[in-house]
Amino acid sequence: MSPSTVRRWLIEAVLKPWQHRSWxxxxxxxxxxxxxxxxxxxxxxxxxxxxGEDEYVISADERTSVQ
Structure with missing residues (x-):
């Protein structure tokens, strides 16, 4: 897969990860x-x-819209 193909896919999908700096x-x-x-x-x-053997870690996502 060429870089130009990836670039085209990102543009078509309106994804611009290079514009988001928080990640x-x-x-x-x-x-x-x-x-x-x-x-x-x-x-x-x-x-x-x-x-301990009787202690557990439970993980829950706060984003209710994430399926």
Whole structure:
């Protein structure tokens, strides 16, 4: 697939990822701390301690329109 094909698809789909900077640059100054908490939970740890066998991590999306 050539770069010109990808460029044409993006133009036809009205997608312009190069115009959106929030996905390239962090806009939340506290992002690293928030991400670290989420990554720790994915690794089944909380505040440096492993989760117990009877503890669970539940993930829910706030965007109700996302199917």
């Amino acid at each position: 390239i640059f962090l806009t939340d100054s506290d992002f690293r701390a928030k991400a670290a908490r989420v990554l720790d939970l994915c690794a089944r740890t909380w505040q440096g301690q492993p989760l």
